[in-house]
Amino acid sequence: MYKSIYIPKDINEAIQIAQLLDNNSAQDLVRCHAAFGHHFNGDIGLVQTQSFCLRGKPSLNADAMAGICRNSGLVRFMRISSWTAQQCTMEFARTDEPADIVHTFVYTIEMAQAQGLTNNRNWRQMPLQMLRSRVLTMGLRAVFPDAVSGIYSADEIADNTKMSDDERAQISADSLGEEIRPPAPQQQAPQRQAPKQAPKQPAPKQEAPKKTEVKTVWSFGSEQEFWEVIDEHNISREEAQGRLNRQKLDPADMNPEELEDAFYSFIKHDVLRRAWTDLQDWWKHDNDEAVQGVHAGFVAQYPVLADCPPNIYGPRINEPAYAELVTELNRVPEQYMNEAKKLLTYMKKNDWSKVNEFFDLCFND
Secondary structure: OOOOOOOOOOHHHHHHHHHHHOHHHHHHHHHHHHHHHHHHOOOHHHHHHHEEEEOOEEEEOHHHHHHHHHHOOOEEEEEEEEEOOOEEEEEEEEOOOOOOOOEEEEEEHHHHHHOOOOOOHHHHHOHHHHHHHHHHHHHHHHHOHHHHOOOOEHHHHHHOOOOOHHHHHHHHHHHHOOOOOOOOOOOOOOOOOOOOOOOOOOOOOOOOOOOOOOOOOOOOOOHHHHHHHHHHOOOOHHHHHHHHHHOOOOHHHOOHHHHHHHHHHHHOOHHHHOOOOOOOOHHHOOOHHHHHHHHHHHHHHOHHHHHOOHHHHOOOOOOHHHHHHHHHHHHOOHHHHHHHHHHHHHOOOOOHHHHHHHHHHHHOO
16 A cells, blocks of 8 residues: 655654645645645645645635545535535535535625635636636535634635735636636737648548557547546646646646546556656665655556566556556456566557457457
């Protein structure tokens, strides 16, 4: 079982780890850890991705508060029943209450206007996200006070603290996993000249398309599909967003190839997703204990790698076809395991045809 290296044993270790993770704001990180560390198994690294310290006041993002409630075992469900740019309605239910008791909360743009919030830049640019965040924290605090009593979200504190509009907008955007973008300057379209007529050439002969098709597993054609893949893997969007933030990656600005690479490089594999560096070339590390620590993390998720040397699978594990092969090998019948291990060693880069051929053999024999 992978164990984080960012769990301090005492206050001195907490300060050292905080300085390692964020030397400029180490004191604030220690404050947040003191306030919320017990909710994240004492892991300062996780606290850093989920918390903010605004003018000395520790706070969490709204989704982190929801995660605390879910982990408490008190949540039967929490769901959005309606959501527009004018209002967001959520329903909440507790496990220790009768099944017919459902708590409904609504937060509207009129309520935000009455509180003087809509003059802030974040409300002008992200009304949907801000409405959801507010109704979520409202419902959590009312229905699950025994789980989140005294915890405030970063955007709530920011909206009630004296600071510049830009600073407040950035804090709210960070807490929501969003990006504040300045409006793009309008450019005058260049005048297009009529293209010169090229002499007609005889049409080239069309070659018949090859019939071989390479099957892949997941589609990364858009940001929405990227997040849907993460949901299919039962990975927390908050945890995935935190990992992307550490890499300074924004799915909204990435093409399909970049989205696929980010998923397999930083999100799919537990030990890489929870690491605070990208662990580049980790299998070459001089410290054998460090290599074995990462290897143990992979084996916990993919037992088939237990006997596979790290220098064999390490350079390949971020390749989509190889990663999916490793995932599926955990359900391969024993009689095909020797062939599977040969594939782990000798498969060419992203050779989906080999992967599909192998699984056709295993499961359609």
